[in-house]
Amino acid sequence: MKNTSLLIDLSYKIKSRNDFNYYKGFKQNFNKPLDLLEQEQLVAFHNLFVFCKKNVPYYDKLFNTLKLEVSDFKSLEDLQKIPLLDKAIILNNYNDFSPRNYDKKTVSGATGGSTGEPLKYKMSVDDYSRGVALLYRGLNQGGYNPGDKIAVLAGGSLVKNKTSISSKINNVILNYKKFSSFGVDNNDLELYYNTLNKWKPNFFRGYASSLVLFAKFCLDNNKDLKFQSVFSTAEMLLPAQRQLIETAFNTKVYNNYGLNDGGVSAYEINKNNEFIIDTERSILEIVNEQENVYNTNGKIIATSLYNYALPFIRYDTGDNGTQILGDKNCRKKLIDLRGRTTDYITINDKTISSPVLTVLMGKIDAIKYQIIQKKNQSLEIRILKGKGYNLEQEKYIIESLTSNIDKGLDINFIYTDDFIKSANKHKFIIKE
Numbered sequence: 001m002k003n004t005s006l007l008i009d010l011s012y013k014i015k016s017r018n019d020f021n022y023y024k025g026f027k028q029n030f031n032k033p034l035d036l037l038e039q040e041q042l043v044a045f046h047n048l049f050v051f052c053k054k055n056v057p058y059y060d061k062l063f064n065t066l067k068l069e070v071s072d073f074k075s076l077e078d079l080q081k082i083p084l085l086d087k088a089i090i091l092n093n094y095n096d097f098s099p100r101n102y103d104k105k106t107v108s109g110a111t112g113g114s115t116g117e118p119l120k121y122k123m124s125v126d127d128y129s130r131g132v133a134l135l136y137r138g139l140n141q142g143g144y145n146p147g148d149k150i151a152v153l154a155g156g157s158l159v160k161n162k163t164s165i166s167s168k169i170n171n172v173i174l175n176y177k178k179f180s181s182f183g184v185d186n187n188d189l190e191l192y193y194n195t196l197n198k199w200k201p202n203f204f205r206g207y208a209s210s211l212v213l214f215a216k217f218c219l220d221n222n223k224d225l226k227f228q229s230v231f232s233t234a235e236m237l238l239p240a241q242r243q244l245i246e247t248a249f250n251t252k253v254y255n256n257y258g259l260n261d262g263g264v265s266a267y268e269i270n271k272n273n274e275f276i277i278d279t280e281r282s283i284l285e286i287v288n289e290q291e292n293v294y295n296t297n298g299k300i301i302a303t304s305l306y307n308y309a310l311p312f313i314r315y316d317t318g319d320n321g322t323q324i325l326g327d328k329n330c331r332k333k334l335i336d337l338r339g340r341t342t343d344y345i346t347i348n349d350k351t352i353s354s355p356v357l358t359v360l361m362g363k364i365d366a367i368k369y370q371i372i373q374k375k376n377q378s379l380e381i382r383i384l385k386g387k388g389y390n391l392e393q394e395k396y397i398i399e400s401l402t403s404n405i406d407k408g409l410d411i412n413f414i415y416t417d418d419f420i421k422s423a424n425k426h427k428f429i430i431k432e
Helices: 004-014 019-031 034-055 057-066 076-081 087-092 125-142 165-173 186-199 208-220 239-249 354-361 391-404
Strands: 106-111 119-124 150-154 176-180 203-207 229-233 252-258 265-268 274-277 282-288 298-304 315-324 333-338 344-347 350-353 366-373 379-385 411-415 429-431
Touching (some): 125 203, 125 252, 150 186, 165 176, 208 229, 208 350, 239 252, 350 354, 354 366
Antiparallel strands (some): 265 274, 274 333, 315 333, 344 350
């Protein structure tokens, strides 16, 4: 694409974002010594601490109770003076996490994961821009540069034909083509193959489960597609899945780890299951019993350094991994990543994975939810309603599912605080 950089710069100026400029700067950071990167993190944390103590009721109370001042943080290890934060604490104190008199533009986000307990949050535009820039830098490990042709097989629009005009323009500028993984069958996959075969993108990115589904379709039907690199995201990528995708598309798969609630990210380099940890947006810790550990598997803890819209400080991501210490000229690495596995529902040969359903239910004001696929193929959706839940949201769920799966799909709603447990854990997808 001609003048790609100019088009991208124009696009982000219109959006009041700075993704591309950050990307150019972050690429140069690979040559920075680790101690300088960590010093930048510490300075950013000092600024965040001062802001939170002054403007965020939850942290103001917490820091005063612990008698903490910004001068108490002389190194990143001093973050251990702050207790861990989890989703339940945020949900139980939600209003106290909102900064006083914060009137800047924000980007909305939601997460549900395997817990079925959605958390709605906001990101500052600067925080979100840093995340996009780090995505570009991570994809660059596989040769991608903004403006290169890239196909994306992920959630897509939950309700078909709802893509905004601004999103369509942005996709053209960035040379994206997006394909929905929501409720696809062989007819959809055939259409996707024909489009990709004609368009011939250099790169392919998607949910791990969606990439596997499409790769298997191509192998089973002798469909030949080749990409420079394939990028897997959102779910655990198992070794057998990686092998299947690489065989189907005759290329290397690059995996990544990341989440916007907490802002941490790490991108796989040439060696499988070895991820370079990003420092420009957040602090990633691995802890056991509150203490930082290295070369040992533990909880992945995230501190978002630039999300002043809803600060996450020492947030338990629910994932586990091992952090390897780098020398002063090498970034820290994440290995032995243990995230959440993916559940599915399949109706009329159309498959929907948990990340797609998480996006859907993240738009609903529910304290907790559970989707149960009955033996007769009907769905039972159990919801513990939030204050803002209404019948319009119920209609939205019905429209989203039926428009992508089956207009005759039987969906029953049960509003309750009684949920089915699996192995004494709450799972938000259950198949009878």
